[in-house]
Amino acid sequence: MSDVIHLLPDSVANQIAAGEVIQRPASVLKELVENAIDAGASYVQVIVKDAGRSLIQVTDNGDGMSDTDARMAFERHATSKITVAQDLFSLRTMGFRGEALASIAAVAQVELRSRREEDELGTLIEIAGSRVFKQESGQCAKGTTFLIKNLFFNVPARRRFLKSDNVEKSHLLNEFYRIVLVHPDVEFSFYEGEEEIYHLQVSNIKIRIEQVFGSAKKKLNQQLLSVESITDLVSIKGFIGRPEFAQKSAQQYFFVNGRYMRHPYFHKAVMLAYNQLIQTAENPTYFIYFEVDPQTIDINIHPTKTEIKFENEQVLWSILSATVKEALGKFNIVPSIDFDREGALDFPVQRDYKSINPPITIFNTSYNPFGTSSYKRPQMEWESLYRGFEDEKNSLVDADPSVLPEPSSTVIQSRLNIEEEVTNNVYFQLKNRYIITSVKSGMMMIDQRRAHIRILFDQFLREIQQKKGFSQQLIFPETIDLLPEDLPFFNQIINELQYLGFDFQQTSPSQFKVQGIPAQMKGSERIILLLNDMVDIVKTATGEAIADMQQQIALSLAETAAITYGQSLNNEEMSHLIQQLFSCPSHNYTPDGKSVMSVVTQEEIQKRF
Ligand code: ADP
Ligand code: MG
Numbered sequence: 001m002s003d004v005i006h007l008l009p010d011s012v013a014n015q016i017a018a019g020e021v022i023q024r025p026a027s028v029l030k031e032l033v034e035n036a037i038d039a040g041a042s043y044v045q046v047i048v049k050d051a052g053r054s055l056i057q058v059t060d061n062g063d064g065m066s067d068t069d070a071r072m073a074f075e076r077h078a079t080s081k082i083t084v085a086q087d088l089f090s091l092r093t094m095g096f097r098g099e100a101l102a103s104i105a106a107v108a109q110v111e112l113r114s115r116r117e118e119d120e121l122g123t124l125i126e127i128a129g130s131r132v133f134k135q136e137s138g139q140c141a142k143g144t145t146f147l148i149k150n151l152f153f154n155v156p157a158r159r160r161f162l163k164s165d166n167v168e169k170s171h172l173l174n175e176f177y178r179i180v181l182v183h184p185d186v187e188f189s190f191y192e193g194e195e196e197i198y199h200l201q202v203s204n205i206k207i208r209i210e211q212v213f214g215s216a217k218k219k220l221n222q223q224l225l226s227v228e229s230i231t232d233l234v235s236i237k238g239f240i241g242r243p244e245f246a247q248k249s250a251q252q253y254f255f256v257n258g259r260y261m262r263h264p265y266f267h268k269a270v271m272l273a274y275n276q277l278i279q280t281a282e283n284p285t286y287f288i289y290f291e292v293d294p295q296t297i298d299i300n301i302h303p304t305k306t307e308i309k310f311e312n313e314q315v316l317w318s319i320l321s322a323t324v325k326e327a328l329g330k331f332n333i334v335p336s337i338d339f340d341r342e343g344a345l346d347f348p349v350q351r352d353y354k355s356i357n358p359p360i361t362i363f364n365t366s367y368n369p370f371g372t373s374s375y376k377r378p379q380m381e382w383e384s385l386y387r388g389f390e391d392e393k394n395s396l397v398d399a400d401p402s403v404l405p406e407p408s409s410t411v412i413q414s415r416l417n418i419e420e421e422v423t424n425n426v427y428f429q430l431k432n433r434y435i436i437t438s439v440k441s442g443m444m445m446i447d448q449r450r451a452h453i454r455i456l457f458d459q460f461l462r463e464i465q466q467k468k469g470f471s472q473q474l475i476f477p478e479t480i481d482l483l484p485e486d487l488p489f490f491n492q493i494i495n496e497l498q499y500l501g502f503d504f505q506q507t508s509p510s511q512f513k514v515q516g517i518p519a520q521m522k523g524s525e526r527i528i529l530l531l532n533d534m535v536d537i538v539k540t541a542t543g544e545a546i547a548d549m550q551q552q553i554a555l556s557l558a559e560t561a562a563i564t565y566g567q568s569l570n571n572e573e574m575s576h577l578i579q580q581l582f583s584c585p586s587h588n589y590t591p592d593g594k595s596v597m598s599v600v601t602q603e604e605i606q607k608r609f
Helices: 010-021 025-038 067-072 085-090 100-107 156-161 165-180 205-213 264-274 313-332 350-356 381-386 409-414 419-424 448-466 484-499 527-540 543-561 571-582 602-607
Strands: 043-049 055-060 109-115 122-128 131-138 143-149 187-192 195-200 224-230 234-241 252-256 259-261 286-292 428-430 434-439 442-447 471-481 503-508 511-518 597-601
Touching (some): 025 055, 025 100, 165 205, 205 234, 448 571, 597 602
Antiparallel strands (some): 109 122, 109 143, 122 131, 224 234
16 A cells, blocks of 8 residues: 555645634734734724625735735745744744734635835735735835635635624624724724724723723723732733623723733632622623733743733732722722711711621731732721721721622622611701711712612612512503614613513504503603613614613613702601612712712811811
């Protein structure tokens, strides 16, 4: 028998390699945009058609390639980015394997145009299924444009494996986000066909996050807290979401040295820091950027390069955990621990104080996350706010950082139980708008409408999640007429609305009779307007924003149902409102980040006399 082993032709070898690197249109987008960044571009334009099936086009104004390099770029293991194995350990570029273009060209029809600044003419190459059809010189702008047409045209099995347009589109956007969020110094645009979906101007990280995930309705900058910790081992910077904005599916991003990474172990550190501050089904938003010595990480373990191994994983875990807890402690808890415990005008909340413990480690000044190393937590001024509680049994200050807080569900109901003490309380309503009461450090002012919005929002959200809102039947049902094109959007939220107590009867394909509304709503006048608003919200939500639909619905309803300014309240009503407010985990802010309360300190008052 003759020998049976032979080398695979390049085109076949490339196709096999492509299976790992190029799984879907989003993988192409990732590789091309990363290459553009590596080429020093300050502007990158992405165009996709049919969710990337028929076209993915990436244009940059970077270095460009010479004729020879342009041709070489499609060879497997052709790269300008590393030369010796040692380079792998000090990587600063996004790509390094020299596989991407070879893989893409094996499974698609590719057109490349590229010109370096110093060259008068650029290069045009056409290549499909690893075969070069054309290479010629011609006029073109400085930089590089790749057109990837008909992905998987020669691999029908792969093509069939692709998901619906919506799914592929969200993969495309996710890859786009992962890159733009680490390159705020680069301008990006993203087109779907002719339509510009994103145009991201050069900015900083915080504004870039806002550009990508914020909207007129959802002002992100009020929802984010900054985190920062710089040690010899690592610099951790970024932003985390206030606990009250946690939602079922949240934006969660880790980056290391300018590269997106998945890291389940670090994820756990963040989640634990939020323990007791958010409900179990909710997830916090985070955008956390690590910088470490490239020698201490290995990114060479996975072809798509999102899993990264760190040399000092456990130490980094502790630093991350302490950093996040500190940020949460500093911002979230302060006004709630400011109440008096003695005296006629006490606000009687001390009984359950234990149950609103903020994350524990931040109160223990001797807590040392590194065992015997020399790490020292800086002294925080705000710790003085806790004075007066030291004598409490199970004092916050003495809490053992190694004991994990109890699950949060008990906290929510037991936070306040002040029935019998509440009679002592004196409230004063100012201008039918603010509720004023005395607290330990001075005078507390509460915005009545915002307080009520917070209370109702929490209630509505709970009802949606537990699917048990109460309904009040309308004596005169209202009718909502939908445009045919709005119908699918309405259908997307109809379940949530029913969980809240809405009762619909479909009377024609696009018409519904509203027979019942949530029990907390005062009347039905604004119901139709509200429902239309909600449909608009769903319509304009993109990608993951749809996931926080429940929050949007809860917020719109809360805003509609909340007491207004100008409404006068008696002492009992005020007392009730305040009890309810303080049983909300995040009573300091409205769901959209506005302050609910403010304290004028005794010192400030004294200064006036
Ligand atoms: P890698 O990025 O891992 O080096 P690729 O296959 O993605 O491998 O690219 C191969 C080479 O082609 C790169 O090393 C680079 O020299 C060149 N190249 C690719 N895209 C561009 C671009 N947009 N501008 C300039 N050069 C590029
Ligand atoms: Mg590359």
